[in-house]
Amino acid sequence: MTQELDDFERKVHLLLENITSREREKSLSLENQQLQQQIQQLEKKLNLATPPSPKEGKSANPKIFAKWDSYVVAAGFVMALGYGTYKSVHSIAAGFHYHKAIDLYYDDSFKEAIDELTQVIDNDPEHVDAYVLRGSAFELTKKYDLAFKDLNKAISFDPHNRCALQFRGFAHYSLGNMDNAISDLSEALEPSTYSSNFNCNFSGTEKIRSYKKRGQCFFRQGKYEQAIKDYTSAIDVTKRYSSDFLLPDRYKFYRPELYHLRGEAWEKKGDLKQSRDDEKRAKELGYHEPEGSSGE
Secondary structure, three states: OOHHHHHHHHHHHHHHHHHHHHHHHOOOOOOOHHHHHHHHHHHHHHHHOOOOOOOOHHHOOHHHHHHHHHHHHHHHHHHHHHOOOOOOHHHHHHHHHHHHHHHHHHOOOHHHHHHHHHHHHHHOOOOHHHHHHHHHHHHHOOOHHHHHHHHHHHHHHOOOOHHHHHHHHHHHHHOOOHHHHHHHHHHHHOOOOOOOOHHHOOOHHHHHHHHHHHHHHHHHOOOHHHHHHHHHHHHHHHHHOOOOOOOOOOOHHHHHHHHHHHHHHHHHHOOHHHHHHHHHHHHHOOOOOOOOOOOO
16 A cells, blocks of 8 residues: 555544544534534645555555545545534444445455444444445355345435446356346446436446456356457446546556456457457466456
8 A cells, every 4th residue: 555545544534533533522513613624624635635656566456546535435524524414423423434344345354344334334224335335245255145135225225326236246146147147237337327326326447347247247148249348348448547647547457357358258259369369468468367267
């Protein structure tokens, strides 16, 4: 993790802890001028903050950017406090536990993340993001019944929640339910699917992951042309942000595997030249095939 991210994380944690502590003593209100001033000062600092550079060797990986995004979300939560959006002790406690859960989730500490998210839900039973993230954590730990329960709950609150649809699609894939997985992933990728929840409208990372997983579904079904189309769409998303002045080439880490997967699909389709070209490109980008992998 970069020094910049460490510093930013520390600032957000300290302020959230400070706000949570104050809220226990006094209900937050628009008249709390001192707290509002503190939040406004943080807002200015966050506007000047810069994300970790993707050129910093081992730190340059998708999780770093995902964690950076989580701090931006947390900062938005803190700023919302200053404008009186969250006024109850329970809402603030839920936000604090949710921020901690994001850290744990992206550090692959799924059991601990689930514990934090359970506290979020205890404080705010309609916290859609918590159900989505806990559902994903259950899916990643192969607790599929619990994953479906949480993701279905999130979708009941927000029927167009793209992240919930995506993670439910991942769970269906893991259980071999390709048709259901394709259905959920297709709805998540549909441009007209727009969640009322700001935090669950797709980033480039989520589009890449959904195209890749749907491509793998089609591969398993022997629909190689459709698999190739999805892998190509995922590759295109990785290139779309290559000139981003703030986060140049932030999605390049996905490209090697995507070229490899598309190469496998070309081979199954019988186009050996395209397959060799993609496999060559994958190796040039640093792809190393894990043992026992095929279209997965």
